[in-house]
Amino acid sequence: MNRWLRRILLAGAALLLLVAGAVALLQIPPVATWLGRQLAGLAPLAPGVELEIGRVSGNWLSGLALENLRLRNERGELATIRSVRLRYDLRNLAGADRRIRELVVDGARVRARRDSAGWDIARVLRQSTDTAGGGSFAIDRVELRGVDLVAELAPDSLIRVENLQLRAHDLALGETATATLDTVHARVLPPSDPPLWLDLAARGEVTPELFRLDPFRVATRRSELAGRAVLPRSYKLPRIVDQLSVQVAATPLALEDVAAVLPAVAGEGDLQLDARVEAEGRRATGRILARLGEARATLEGSTLLGPGVPAEYQVTSTIRHLDPARLSAGAPAGDLNVSVGADLRGPTLAESQGTAEIRLTDSRVGATAVRDLLLRTELDAGRADLELRGLVEKGRIRASGWVRPFDSIPSYRLAGTAARLPGTDSLAPLLAGAAGDPFLEIGFRFSGSGISAKDAQVRGRADLAAVRSDGGRTPVGAATLAVADRRVDARPELLVAGGRVSANLTARLDQPVSYELRRGVIDSVDLGRLLADTVAAPVSGRFTLRGQGTAPAEANVVARLALDEIRYGARRVEQVTADVRLAEGRAGLALRGGLQGGRIGLEAEGRPFDSVPTFAVRRATIDTVDLGTLLGRPDLGGPVTARLTGSGRWGEEDRAFSGRVRIEPSRLGHIEVQRGDVAMALAGERLRYDGSVVTAAGALALAGEGRPLAETPAIVVRRGRADSLDLGALLGRPNLATRLDGRFTASAAGVTLDSMRARLALQLLPSRVNQADIQSGRAELTLDRGALSGDIRMDAADGDLVTRLDGSTAGGR
Known part of the structure; x- marks a missing residue:
């Protein structure tokens, strides 16, 4: 009996020594590292994902330190971590509810890519076929130090997070995640141009009922946003909704920072903002105050939150002296004064009743004054009755109709008139003649259903009329529109200057969108009437257009215009054809035809939609064209042949041209x-010629x-030269015969003689006038806003001539 007892004791001691030895071996870093790598191979990683551990140290019973971890997939490295430190109690790692005392990550780089299947870093673990849930995971203390993250939204769109520092405690992951965030700080670079680094800092908590950030701060070199936010995780219970509270203040928000992320925003000015949202019971109320330069805006509203509550929306807003160009880079400059109001109530929004309106008063958009513009709607049982009234410059707009916005496929109908709209003052006399001081009135109506290209079914018509001072109306055009099955059909017609x-x-x-303009006809349009001339000059012709795409950089368009013979007094144009093409931002023009007894031709190309348009004239010709008669100077009539080539750019400020004319x-x-x-070269306002x-x-x-x-x-004229000039032949004076040789300089500034300043310095070389030989001569003449003065000296074989000239251009003196 004693012998068996000794054997049992010896076996127990041996086992205890074996366990103690194994535990002791695990404290040796090489052994601990080897075991850690073996256990890493058992991790449920997705195919193609590998985890490497550089070194493991510590106490396997209470805590470990892992160094130089690397996570890879087939596309490259996902993460590298310099060190991870864990503290735990083995007894708390067994069972369904697991707990770690401490997790510290020091120095990590993470790169995540998004594709059609989502984020690659979220797919590193093999998907489990076990759908049974249960248990929880908790960490008493979490700390991240020096973590860098790159999130690749697209190949050319990255979000960078640098030096993320985070401390949190009581992190619990289960059916509901909770945590207390002691502090978080990082530098974030969103997709932006130029790069815009954001400095983020916050603290808060996640409870079973709320998300809380109190406080939070986002700052750049120019902007600062700060505030607090308490957001319910669920809106089912009024006591939770009651805790909703958001406060945000921008002091300021620099629009230059916003434009770096959203290029459509204008990049100048600072926006001051104070926004607050609070809740009492299920009612949430909000207020926004904003200031941008001289502009002021206020917005107040309230609504009910939670499932099953009635729909209730109340909004009032005012905007004063807002320049839209301060907000949007493409908007025209202006001064907007806007008021908005809405009061809608009902079981649901689709069944609500109430009114809403938007009104502009004493405003300006570009150069157009909007005296009063009101859009009002009354909503009842899913139908909104619309009324539009407006006074724009001298014009007026009136329209009414209805829309059912909450139906699965919205339907609508609208009809109205617009008269004397800005820019139309000259159209009515042009179309119908100037008698009776007419103005243009446009009547329109359309109805349909659907707003997407797939669902839209629309029919409409517009009628144009010239309305005279005595009330008489003359139809001057109409257009019909039909949209169905992604197809648009329109038939416009204008009655122009006695033609069509x-x-x-x-x-x-x-x-992309494709389009075609067919059967374009110009029928007997009186060019003389368009030019306010009594000479009749009917113009007839044809035009077509076919294209695809709407953005200039992507569109492909081909167009042609062919004009029949035009006779305008003594001027003649004979069957001119112009072909225009546009392909991915590059335009081309080819023109050919007969002109005033000769031929004209033009071949040019350019990029008219670039920020600075460029162009090149490959060939521009006139061949035996009677320029004198064409320009109304029959005394200069005769065939002229010339060629022009050149290229340049023509922007609002950047203008240049270099070219050559050969006669x-x-x-x-x-x-x-x-x-x-x-030869000529234009740079800005300065032209050089030779x-x-x-x-x-x-x-x-x-x-x-x-200039x-x-x-x-x-x-x-820096350098002028005359060789063997026969003024008699040039001026048509048969009794005057000259052979003049000379050198001269000259300058002139101004348009009319009474405002012009000019100077001429002439050196006459040996010359002849009729039978008189002139050995030399000099003339200095000036013109100063109508006053002419100068000195003339000539040395001739028969004697010298010296004279002083004083006079005026007024009255021909």
């Missing part, structure tokens, strides 16, 4: 032109610069 312009337009609302043998009246050549022309009556060469686009145009 009409076309058939069809479009497909696919992606081939031509005739202007009795002047025979043998050849000519002019050219010459050779005629049967001598040659002339000029070089200099000018033809300035408010006061100016030109300077």
Whole structure:
């Protein structure tokens, strides 16, 4: 008996020594690391995911330290962690409810990518087929130090989080996650241009009933937002809804920061903002106060929250002196004064009753004054009756109708008139004649259902009329519209200057949008009447257009205009055809036809929709065109042939052109032109030129610069040369025969003689006037706002001439 007892005691001692030895071995880092790697291989990782552990140390019974962890998938590295420290009680890791005393992560880099299946880092664990739930997981204390995160929303869109510092306690993960957030701080870079780093700081908690951030702060170099937020996790119980509370203050929010994230926002100005939301029972009320420069805005409202509560929405808002260009980069400058009000009540929003209105008063959009514009709706049983009244500049707008916005497919009907709209003052006289001081009135009506391209079914019509001072009406055009099955059909027609312009337009609302304009007809439109001239000049022709896409950078469009013969007094245009194409932002133009007894041609291309439009004139020609008659100078009639090439850019401020004109043998009246050549270069307002022309009556060469686009145009001739000029031949004076040679400089600024300042300095070389030989000469002439003065000296074989000239351009003196 004693022998068996000794054996049992020896076996127990051996077992105890074995366990103690194993525990002792586990304290040795190489052994602990080996075991940690073996256990990592048992983790339920998804296929293709690998976890590496560089080193394990510590006490397996109460805490471990893991170093140099790496998590990879087939696309690359997902995370690297410098160290993870765990403290635990083994007794709390057994069973359904598991607890860790402490988790500390120090130095981590995480990169997550989003694809069609979601975030890749969320798929590192193999999906379990066990759908049974239960148990919980808790951590008494959590600390993250020096964590960097990159979230790839798209290949060119990243969110970066740098130096995340977080301390929390009482983290519980179960059916309801809870935690207390002692502090969190990080630098965040959202997708932005230029890069915009945000400094985030907060503390708060997550309870079974609430999310709480109190306080939180978001700041940049220019902006600061701060406040507190208490949000219910559920709106079922009034006592929980009652705790809703949000306060946000921007002091300020720089619009330059907002524009970095949202390019459509204008990037100038600071927005001051104070927003508050509170709840009492199930009723939530809110107020927003905002200031942007001189603009002020207030918004107050209330509603009921929770399942099964009646629909109740009350909103009042005022905006004063808001310039929309301060908010939106593409909006016109203006001054908006807006009031908004709504009071809707009912069992549900779709069944509610009430009124809502938006009103603009004493406002301005661009250069257009909006004196009063009111949109009012009365809602009852899912139907909203609409009324629109407006006074815009001298015009008025009136419309009424209804819409059912809450139906599965909304339906609507609207009809109204618009008269004297800005920009239409000149259209009515143009279309119907100036008698009776007419103005343009547009009547419209449309009805349909659906608002998406897939569901829309719409029919409409617009009628244009010229209304005269005595009340008489003259129809000047109409258009019909039909939308169904992603197809748009429109048939516009204008009665213009005694003629007609009409076309058939069809479009497909696919992606991208495609469209075609067919049977475009210009029928006997009187060009003379359009130019307020009594000379009749009927214009007829045809036009077509076909394209795909609406954004200029992506659209592909082909258009053609063909005009029949046009006779406007002595001027003639014979069958001109213009072809226009647009492909991915690049436009091309080809024009050809007959003009005033000759031919014209043009080939050009450019990028008109770039921020600074560019263009190139490959070839522009006039071939034996009678320019004198075309320009109303029959004394300069005769065939002219010339070529132009050049290229440039033409923006609002950045303007440049470089080109060359070559003149081939031509005739202007009795002047025979043998050849000519002019090179020009425009940069901003400054034009440089260098050219010459050779005629049967001598040659002339000029070089200099000018400012033809300035408010006061100016030109300077730095170098002028006249060779063998026969003024008699040039001026049509047979009794005058000259051979003049000279050099000169000149300048002029202004448009009219009574405002012009000009100067001429002429050096006459040996020349001849009729039978008189001139050895040399000099002339200095000035024109100062109508006053002419100067000195003239000539040395001739028969004697010298010295004279002083004083006079005025007024009355021909």
